Amino acid sequence: MGAESDRDEWIARAQRGEARAVARLISWIEDGSPSVPYVMERLAATTGLAQVIGLTGAPGVGKSTTTSALISAYRARGTRVGVIAVDPTSPFSGGALLGDRVRMQEHATDDGVFIRSMASRGHLGGLAATTPQAVRVLAAAGCTVVLIETVGVGQSEVEVAGTADTTVVLLAPGMGDGIQAAKAGILEVGDIFCVNKADRDGADNTVREVRHMISLAEHDPYAWEPSVVKSVASKADVGDLLAAIDAHQAWLLADGHLQQRRERRAAEEITALAIARVRQRVRDVAPGLLATLAAEVAAGTKDPYSATDLLLDQIT
């Protein structure tokens, strides 16, 4: 990774908004480079400068199209925008499949937009640690809005979206049926529900259905009541969605809500890093011990709890 002065140079270039340097720092995060702690220490003070917006939803609801339309809307306001597209990755091959992210290509030549795919890699705690780190880099590069796009199918992806300042759950007519949404835990994380493709039949039904489900949930009078809006992102019609995001942002800034959310996100990040450190110690401090213990547990000569005690004794 080079000497400390090299790292300082990359950090300085990222802070000036150079796309290549931003990409380099995020690659370090993704690869778990030994430079990451130093970079995070240097960028700690930049934390919190960006408004973090999570977008999640099932495949096919138009997440990439909506992200692209939101980028255009923020660019029209003169805002520098960062995008982190989280790919649910094969737990084995480690390769990220992009696909419809090409819809965001129209912003590829705009130097006020940084788009980055990050793979979830199948490591427990991976995204919980790497996503806020990437947000920190994008904020340092001057992005005052960071969009995190995740596919709302896996729990970890839903949780990542849920640690944003504002979480938008995208639905499409006919796809928003209640049970499926609740199953994925999406209902609880949404600050805003947006029925995209609202020019199709059934959009108003889906809006009603979501409103009904929200009305059934327990509601804390001091909490935000989720808003439900419509969009046709393919025709750049995201005005109501943008207004809903602005309204949520205004609510967050009142009464310390934003600070609460960010402390929750930081707690998740620290916990994820602590777990990653424990995993690393298992590999580095006690190589072979896990395999030996696993063989005994598989053979039935040792129970898993005794094995865990022995493992933790060695690494702590």
Next chain:
Amino acid sequence: MGAESDRDEWIARAQRGEARAVARLISWIEDGSPSVPYVMERLAATTGLAQVIGLTGAPGVGKSTTTSALISAYRARGTRVGVIAVDPTSPFSGGALLGDRVRMQEHATDDGVFIRSMASRGHLGGLAATTPQAVRVLAAAGCTVVLIETVGVGQSEVEVAGTADTTVVLLAPGMGDGIQAAKAGILEVGDIFCVNKADRDGADNTVREVRHMISLAEHDPYAWEPSVVKSVASKADVGDLLAAIDAHQAWLLADGHLQQRRERRAAEEITALAIARVRQRVRDVAPGLLATLAAEVAAGTKDPYSATDLLLDQIT
């Protein structure tokens, strides 16, 4: 929880195959009862007596119907069968939504069948620890086949299915399109791909498509080459699937493959327990410290790695 003698009594009753005692022990596992380590120590020797079959696939492919048909097929052989149905649970409310598991109700009065839903609860590492523990209880109760049914949408659910001895990926005509399957990491975990609802149009196309994708993957000549079969579970037509499972089981028993898989599963279990132990220490040994550190990280006055070091210093 009761005294040690009570636990011994419940264990003894579970080992005699009493459904109520089996349910009790699995509830302890799900609730993280302090009795679990003792139960696991007592049941350690039973590990490995059950053949563990994972079934996964997207919503709508007919997982519950296929599970039910497989139960009937194994019952016809006189096998005692355990079923663990993993529910992707809301990370916030903690409630499991069942729904189509009613399709398995036909086996409710058969005392040679144990069916149990387990919620994933949203805890990192949760299922990786609780699923093998529940398998141990079912094996102790005399189940020589345990089916683990998971919805193939989240990474953790896919991983749970992938730690089975034999993993069956269910597809349906028109739903098996390559990119989606690969995205969810399903292609790498499947030992057997089964196109269910094969009486519908497009089944042969889906079979061809899956075969093509398998042919594109790197193939280790010493590894199992995934088989592709068809079924119509709603008409109890699962004969080819059962034969494919038998063939995979025969392969596993040769050349130490089974032992390798089980050691991998045990390593996952121990790691998950170690991580759970670390989380518990954060709560018990250092209450409030995580919140204090998170507030500093959120405010930008501390970086997340320094915070993690301070946290781990306190708890280890």
